[in-house]
Amino acid sequence: MTDPTPEPVIALRGVSIGYTDRAVVHDVDLVVQRGEVVAVLGANGSGKTTLVRGLLGLARILTGEVELLGRPVGARGRSRWHGARIGYVPQRHTVGGTVASTVREVVSSGRLPRLGRVGWMREADRAAVTAAIDAVDLTPWADVDIADLSGGQQRRALIARALASEPEVLIMDEPTAGVDQASQQALARSVARLVELGVTLLIVTHEVGPLAGVVTRAVVVTEGRIAYDGPLKDSMIGAPDGAHDHHVHDPAGGARRPWLRPTIGGR
Numbered sequence: 001m002t003d004p005t006p007e008p009v010i011a012l013r014g015v016s017i018g019y020t021d022r023a024v025v026h027d028v029d030l031v032v033q034r035g036e037v038v039a040v041l042g043a044n045g046s047g048k049t050t051l052v053r054g055l056l057g058l059a060r061i062l063t064g065e066v067e068l069l070g071r072p073v074g075a076r077g078r079s080r081w082h083g084a085r086i087g088y089v090p091q092r093h094t095v096g097g098t099v100a101s102t103v104r105e106v107v108s109s110g111r112l113p114r115l116g117r118v119g120w121m122r123e124a125d126r127a128a129v130t131a132a133i134d135a136v137d138l139t140p141w142a143d144v145d146i147a148d149l150s151g152g153q154q155r156r157a158l159i160a161r162a163l164a165s166e167p168e169v170l171i172m173d174e175p176t177a178g179v180d181q182a183s184q185q186a187l188a189r190s191v192a193r194l195v196e197l198g199v200t201l202l203i204v205t206h207e208v209g210p211l212a213g214v215v216t217r218a219v220v221v222t223e224g225r226i227a228y229d230g231p232l233k234d235s236m237i238g239a240p241d242g243a244h245d246h247h248v249h250d251p252a253g254g255a256r257r258p259w260l261r262p263t264i265g266g267r
């Protein structure tokens with residue numbers, strides 16, 4: 001990637017985010033540079049999704065400044081402008097509905113922001129859709145009804161949908177939650193490929209495990225604040241269902257995830 005004036009992909013400065021007027025995320029400073037792969041970790045309810053929604057302009061920014069790809073996000077900026085340059089895979093999203101659609105059709109819908117005014121798919125658009133499907137290892141399933149796929153495969157199809165617009169930054173909220181082992185490995189391979197393409201990634205996850213090799217930085221959210229921002233530590237790469245470290249007691253659920261109690265300021 002040749003960018004003569006590198007600007008942060010994501011920049012939050014003194015940001016509080018909330019719902020109505022109640023702040024859930026407090027006083028966050030976070031700058032993500034092009035090509036970084038950031039894992040956002042933290043206990044349930046700590047504010048990870050709110051943070052992500054805020055930086056996309058989908059939750060209310062109460063104080064501070066948010067910039068995405070050098071442009072302000074906020075009350076006036078909402079987020080529609082980002083169009084194709086940002087991919088977002090929301091949390092707990094699988095495919096519902098009764099209308100049959102193939103993986104290729106679903107992924108093609110992610111290409112819409114790139115289509116010209118006429119609005120139909122050209123050769124390059126079809127190629128981008130095919131590449132996105134391949135990137136998540138779903139090529140053999142491309143023409144299968146998405147409702148027939150496993151939950152993990154559906155999640156991957158939604159990631160491919162986000163990739164179809166060839167975004168510069170991809171934000172995924174718990175892409176591996178409740179996903180089978182094979183899909184977790186496939187996701188890790190996809191992420192590695194995206195890294196090679198220079199895509200910036202922000203991944204909210206409870207399961208760093210398969211992604212440990214590609215994550216360049218960890219951000220831990222504790223009660224709406226960034227409690228740690230620095231290199232991924234071994235203690236953060238626990239098993240998803242916490243096969244170990246039961247001796248750390250945390251009624252909120254952190255007992256199985258020792259990294260939920262980070263050392264503050266370990267940068």
Ligand SMILES: Nc1ncnc2c1ncn2[C@@H]1O[C@H](COP(=O)(O)OP(=O)(O)OP(=O)(O)O)[C@@H](O)[C@H]1O
Nearest residue numbers: 019024042043044045046047048049050051091221
């Ligand atoms: N739409 C909403 N309106 C009001 N409060 C909300 C809304 N969404 C989330 N909250 C509150 O904000 C806090 C943080 O929630 P959030 O979903 O950001 O946490 P999280 O870290 O993503 O949790 P999880 O790991 O379970 O996904 C919680 O107290 C939650 O109840």
Ligand SMILES: [Mg+2]
Nearest residue numbers: 048049050091
């Ligand atoms: Mg969440």
